[in-house]
Amino acid sequence: MTLSRRHLLRAGATGSVAALVGVSAVSSARFPAPRRLGDPFSLGVASGEPTPDGVVLWTRLAPDPLAPDGYGGMSISPVTVDYEVAEDERFSRVVARGSAVATRDLGHSVHPEVGGLAPDRWYFYRFRAGSAISPTGRTRTAPAPDRPVDRLRFAFASCQSWSSGYYTAYEHLSAEDLDLVVHLGDYIYETSWVLARRSATVPPQLTDEAVDLAGYRLRYAQAKSEAPLQAAHAAFPWLVTLDDHEVDNNWAADHPGLGFDVYRIPALFRRRKAAALQAMYEHQPMRLAQLPAGPSMHLHRRYRFGDLAEFTMIDTRQYRTVQACGDGNAVADCAERYVTDRTILGAPQRDWLVGGLATSTARWQVLGNQVAMAQSDYDPGPELRLATDSWDGYIADRNTVLGAAADHDVRNLVVITGDRHENLVADLRRDYRDPESPVVATEFVGTSISTGGDGADDTGLGRALLDANPDMKFHNRQRGYVRVALDHQMWRTDFRVVPYVRTPGAPISTRASYVVRDGVPGAVPD
Structure with missing residues (x-):
């Protein structure tokens, strides 16, 4: 049975969409698991999108994930x-029970949305399919929107090419004292063009570029088979978005990215993008609101954490004008960059973003x-060379x-x-053409989990960037993640790095720390 989005939405009107797409439901119909299912929870468990009264849970039944x-x-x-x-890890105080139906149409993934929580x-949460019980996950609800919150701790990560190295950073992230993890994209890589730096052999079905649903599913299964990533998902709720490699390198809206293949034909690229977005939904703790409609997926959304912070997740891929x-x-003398109708957000998302910034009462945006x-x-001389x-x-x-x-x-x-x-650490100015333009915000750029291999601390590129950009405060190309702690007076960022990823077992350390003071835009070293 193949379910189109139209059928899913029609089912929603009759109250059965929850069972069909694997969201929270107590279904009157029971579909038994095969007697010889093996370990259906080989890809682990996850939670995300926390609200004050609930979360979304996730798992995917996959006894042979790389089939x-x-x-x-x-x-x-x-x-x-x-x-x-x-409420407890032994499940002696169960507060919610339910079931969802895992179907072939969504790769036997389920996304139950659990409400009614404090x-x-x-x-703590777990799943059962037949006699098989999943690993236990831990999750956290958000504080009520205007409730005073003393402190929030979270980490953010991105760019985890499987072939580039081991996910050692996630071993350390899962042991941190956090409330939330934010993943900012490139959760998978669609192609194996990234140089292989692992000793592990890549299965033959993963050597070609992903262009269809099976190919993208295999990329997610490869990533989520990694124990460190499973541990990080099981330890905290996540907020997830995408960048380019979940689909195609440097893609923009309906335009494919780099390369010269048949998928540059618009109709075929839209089909490819639809497959990529479906695979992403199937493998992430996302709500029904993020279920793709063909080649589109609603990814810009907000999550509030008491009176302290509001997370605005934006989408800089689906609505952008093709690159200038x-x-x-990086190019020089590109006047096209200044064309006023060029957009990275699209007008509706841009208006939504600006409106939220104008009205939010949270201390930190x-x-x-x-x-x-x-x-x-990228040019330390007088010329501007910009990507x-x-x-x-x-x-x-x-x-x-x-x-x-401003x-x-x-x-x-x-x-x-x-x-x-x-x-990277950088101050953000209202208008970079005016050197006296005020600093209005701060940007922290996080390194990759593994992409690029081992990386290095001090590089020529880093020195050139710091020389050419006076608003940049720090540069480093080691691998790892970024840890953040904030309260009402201060935001603290710790750059957590590992010395190598080509072999497992690397230690973690804090390479640098920067703070932002309440009401004072711009970062200073701590």
């Missing part, structure tokens, strides 16, 4: 998956962003967003960014 057909070793039959949520507290002056790489917002000049895949290629939108932050006196806007495989 070449992309179905994870499952048959065509649906399977009822039960879940429990408890705000601002930890819970070539393929997005956290912008979950994919590509660098700060001006990044156009980032916000440097979309000047009008950057000026609108940062201008709105005009509406947004108290503390902090942008968290992935993509670049490097750690």
Whole structure:
């Protein structure tokens, strides 16, 4: 049975969509698991999208996760998956039970949305399919929107090419004292062009570029088979978005990215994008609101954590104008960057973002962003050499967003960014053409989990960037993640790095720490 989105929405009108797409439900119909199911929870468990009264849970039944057909070793039959949520790890105080139906149409994934929970507290959860019981996950609800919150701790990460190295950073992240993890994109890589730096052999079904649903499913299964990533998902709720490699390198809206293959034909690229977005939904703790409609997926959304912070997750891929002056790489003398109708957000999302910044009462505005917002000049001399895949290629939108932050006196806007495989700290100015333009926000760019291999601390590129960009405070190209602690007076960022990823077992250390003071835009070393 193949379910179109139209059928799913029609089913929603009759109250049965929850069972069909694996969201929270207590279904009157039971679909038994196969007697010889093996370990259906080989990809672990996850939770995310926390609200004051609930979370979304996730798992996918996949006893053979790398089966070449992309179905994870499952048959065509649906399977009822039960879940429990408890106040304690032994599940002696269960507060919610339910079931969802895992179907072949969504790769036998389920996304139960659990409500009725108490705000601002930890819970434990697990799944059951037949006689198989999943690992236990831990999750946390958000505080009520205007409730005073003393402190929030979270980490953000991005860019985890499997072939580039081991996910050792996640071993350390899962042991941190956090309330939340934010993933800013490049959770998978669609192709094996990244140089293999692991000793492990890549299965033959993963050597070709992913262009269809089976290919993308296999990329997610490969990543989620890694124990460190499973541990990090099981330890905390996550907020997840995408960048380019979940689909195609440097793609923009309906335009494919780099390369010269048949999928540059618009109709075929839309089909490819639809497959990629479905695979993403199937493998992430996302709500029904994020279920793709063909080649589109609603990814810009907000999550509030008491009176302390509001996370605004934006989407800089689906609505953008194609990159200026070539393929997005660094170029000089690109007047096209300043064309006023060029957009990285699309007008509706831009208006939604600006409106939220103007009206939010949270102490800290956290912008979950994919590509660098700060001006990044790659030429230490008088010439500007700027990459156009980032916000440097979309000047009008950057000026609108940062201008709105200034005009509406947004108290503390902090942008968290992935993509670049490097750690950076930068002040954000209202208009970079005016050297006296005020600093209105701060950007912290996080390095990759593994992409790029081992990396290095001090590089020529880093020194050139710091020389050419006076608003940049710090640069580092080691691998790891970024840890953040904030209260009403201060935001503290710790750049957590590992010395190598080509072999497992690397230790973790804090390479640098920067703080932002309440009401004072711009970061200073701590």
